[in-house]
Structure formats: C-alpha cells, structure tokens
Amino acid sequence: MPRISQFYGVAIYMYFNDHLPSHFHAEYSGSEAVYAIDSLDVLRGRLPQRAHVMVIEWALAHRPELRDNWRKAVARLPLEQIAPLD
Secondary structure (H helix, E strand, O other): OOEEEEEOOEEEEOOOOOOOOOEEEEEEOOEEEEEEOOOOOEEEEOOOHHHHHHHHHHHHHOHHHHHHHHHHHHOOOOOOOOOOOO
C-alpha cells in the first residue's frame, strides 16, 4: 500500500486496485480510518479527533490529487506524492 503523504504523524495510503467507493486510508498512532474521497465520510475505523480534523483539512485542499491518484491506483499505475498539510 503506497504512502502518498505524511504530516504531523499522520500517514495517508492508497491500495492498488481497491474496492469502491473511492477512498484513502489514514493512520495515526496505531489508529486507522478509511475516508471516502468525494464526501470525506469515515467509511470505517476512527482517528483521534485532532488527527481526524487534520486529515479532513488536508483532504479538502487536495481532493483533485486524491481523485487522480485513485484513478491511477485502479489502473495499477504509480501514484503521485501529495504535499503534506502546512
């Protein structure tokens, strides 16, 4: 599972050829949550509130890149790194 970004202890991943809906995985301090790209709803799991807020802020700023990476992951193409949260 390629790591596509990392910031403040949060690591963001995508799997190749993963299931719908389009989503990404966020890990922080032993916790994991899966976020839908389009709605940013948590599909499963849970992060501490502070990490969750940072993931949402980051994803809102990078949704087009997340969508592009999702298309690449489905096609098993190399994923692009996405800038971390400032």
